[in-house]
Amino acid sequence: MKMENLEKQNIVIKEETTEDILKGLDNCYGVTFFRNKLKEYVEYIRLKKENKINIGNNNIILLCDNNSKDYEKEVEIIGKILTKENIIEDDSITMITDLYMLKNTELEKNKLYIIDDEKNLDRKLEPIIKNNPACIFVVIIKDSKLMSKRDKDSTLEMLQRNFYWELNIIEPTHEEKIQYIKNVAKQNGLKVNLEEWMIKSIAENSMIELDKTLIRACIKANKQELKEINTDCFDVNDILFQWDNPETDKKSEYGLHRLNSLIGLHEVKEQIKKILSYVEVDTKRGGQGKTMLHMCMCGNPGTGKSTVARIIGDIFTENEILSTKKVFVEVGREDLIGEYIGHTAVKTKKVIEKAIGGVLFIDEAYSLIQGSNGRRNDYGYECIATLMKEMENHREDLCVILAGYPAEMERLLNANSGFKSRIQFFINFPDYKIEELYEIFLKQLEEDFLKLEKGCKEIVMKYFENEVTLKNENFGNGRFVRNLVEKIKFEQAMRIKEKDSEDLYTITPQDIKNVVDKIKTVENKRRIGFGV
Numbered sequence: 001m002k003m004e005n006l007e008k009q010n011i012v013i014k015e016e017t018t019e020d021i022l023k024g025l026d027n028c029y030g031v032t033f034f035r036n037k038l039k040e041y042v043e044y045i046r047l048k049k050e051n052k053i054n055i056g057n058n059n060i061i062l063l064c065d066n067n068s069k070d071y072e073k074e075v076e077i078i079g080k081i082l083t084k085e086n087i088i089e090d091d092s093i094t095m096i097t098d099l100y101m102l103k104n105t106e107l108e109k110n111k112l113y114i115i116d117d118e119k120n121l122d123r124k125l126e127p128i129i130k131n132n133p134a135c136i137f138v139v140i141i142k143d144s145k146l147m148s149k150r151d152k153d154s155t156l157e158m159l160q161r162n163f164y165w166e167l168n169i170i171e172p173t174h175e176e177k178i179q180y181i182k183n184v185a186k187q188n189g190l191k192v193n194l195e196e197w198m199i200k201s202i203a204e205n206s207m208i209e210l211d212k213t214l215i216r217a218c219i220k221a222n223k224q225e226l227k228e229i230n231t232d233c234f235d236v237n238d239i240l241f242q243w244d245n246p247e248t249d250k251k252s253e254y255g256l257h258r259l260n261s262l263i264g265l266h267e268v269k270e271q272i273k274k275i276l277s278y279v280e281v282d283t284k285r286g287g288q289g290k291t292m293l294h295m296c297m298c299g300n301p302g303t304g305k306s307t308v309a310r311i312i313g314d315i316f317t318e319n320e321i322l323s324t325k326k327v328f329v330e331v332g333r334e335d336l337i338g339e340y341i342g343h344t345a346v347k348t349k350k351v352i353e354k355a356i357g358g359v360l361f362i363d364e365a366y367s368l369i370q371g372s373n374g375r376r377n378d379y380g381y382e383c384i385a386t387l388m389k390e391m392e393n394h395r396e397d398l399c400v401i402l403a404g405y406p407a408e409m410e411r412l413l414n415a416n417s418g419f420k421s422r423i424q425f426f427i428n429f430p431d432y433k434i435e436e437l438y439e440i441f442l443k444q445l446e447e448d449f450l451k452l453e454k455g456c457k458e459i460v461m462k463y464f465e466n467e468v469t470l471k472n473e474n475f476g477n478g479r480f481v482r483n484l485v486e487k488i489k490f491e492q493a494m495r496i497k498e499k500d501s502e503d504l505y506t507i508t509p510q511d512i513k514n515v516v517d518k519i520k521t522v523e524n525k526r527r528i529g530f531g532v
Helices: 002-008 018-027 032-049 072-084 118-131 144-149 154-162 174-187 196-202 207-223 236-240 254-261 266-284 305-318 343-355 365-369 379-393 406-413 434-447 456-470 478-499 509-519
Strands: 060-065 093-096 112-115 136-141 165-170 295-299 328-331 359-362 399-404 425-429
Touching: 018 032, 018 072, 032 072, 032 165, 060 072, 072 093, 072 112, 072 136, 072 165, 118 136, 118 154, 174 196, 174 207, 196 254, 254 266, 254 305, 266 305, 266 425, 295 305, 295 406, 305 328, 305 359, 305 399, 305 425, 328 343, 343 359, 343 379, 365 379, 365 399, 365 406, 399 406, 434 456, 434 478, 456 509, 478 509
Parallel strands: 060 136, 060 165, 093 112, 112 136, 295 399, 295 425, 328 359, 359 399
Antiparallel strands: none
């Protein structure tokens, strides 16, 4: 009845071929040689089945040189191929970890047996193979260095007599590991927001250590409700050791790598480098403990203030400016302002205690006095008074970074006559230029493995030029680009669904045009309309 229904619906069920099964290796790593040898093995068993080849046997030595026991996928594919080629009855696999348990035991015919007992191979395996010629055996060797001693090792001589095929799973290449990192993130619904040098550094690990590192990163990303794997998802010390040179006293430049990889912000980068030079020289002069590092970052939305503040935390850790351990505390108004008189001072002091030895980052700091209307008994002024006192008391072991929009930050600093004098460094974040916005656009597409068709750049650049020309004070800069990318991805998804396209990674000029025509700023309105 079911088949009749399928026939009525004209549904054609395509039977999986051996070649289809081999495609299962596309999601495996370190299998380049394995794949080629397995294809040769398939040709062999086909010719042998047709009596065109009458030498050798079907038994396999599986060499696992990738420092991992994770060979189940490859074994599963071997089982499926042998079943498809009618060498064994079904692709069920029996794992044998103790050959002594098979003493005088007759095995089931036309079955696949996986031998994972290297200690007893030379004493027990050969008679089992001879007594069960209708079975296929795959021996797992986890240390192929032994294979170079065939002429001296009786075990390997035995294997050579009874196993004619060697399939080697090697340690993945560095490029494969980098792709693996990106694929793992994507499979877990996350983007990878890491500089290329850092991804390469993480990829130096073995596959087992790489998996452990990625598991920890995914856990942290979920705990922090992030949509990406970024530097906050990794233990700084775990990454830095790969960049430290034990033969020199040079500090790791992890933070500087991150800073320099940011698009634009040339003046910001130069100013931070000057701050580092100042601290280094002042320390050499014997001024350790007297350098005040409090900062104020001013810039429009999406100009990178939060990102740079976090990088400064890493730089200070690497150079042991405040502490050898990373301490970075990020807070907003709700973390500092209390609900009744006296409560604010207590909350502010507790936050500062957590940040001692590192950086206290107050984002949108101007919100501390929002709604105050100049009232001196407002809780925001109580917070500022407490903050000023603690900034002075802990000038040796604390860096407070205040960030916000230019006009609002000016009002904040004027809220108390002594506030501005507590700030040592003032850093201005300019709006991004059109070319820089396009660089950010491309970078965000690359994170999702998306590519542009010819003609896309012209549409995007023209749109950016229009928005930059007509922008108002709330222009989103980096956030503005991110919003554009998300809308384009939605448009692309609708097109793919409607046209049943198999190309999931190409953005067309029409995808972009459909979006920008709806959201571009109209000159006489002087506003950005993001309603689709």
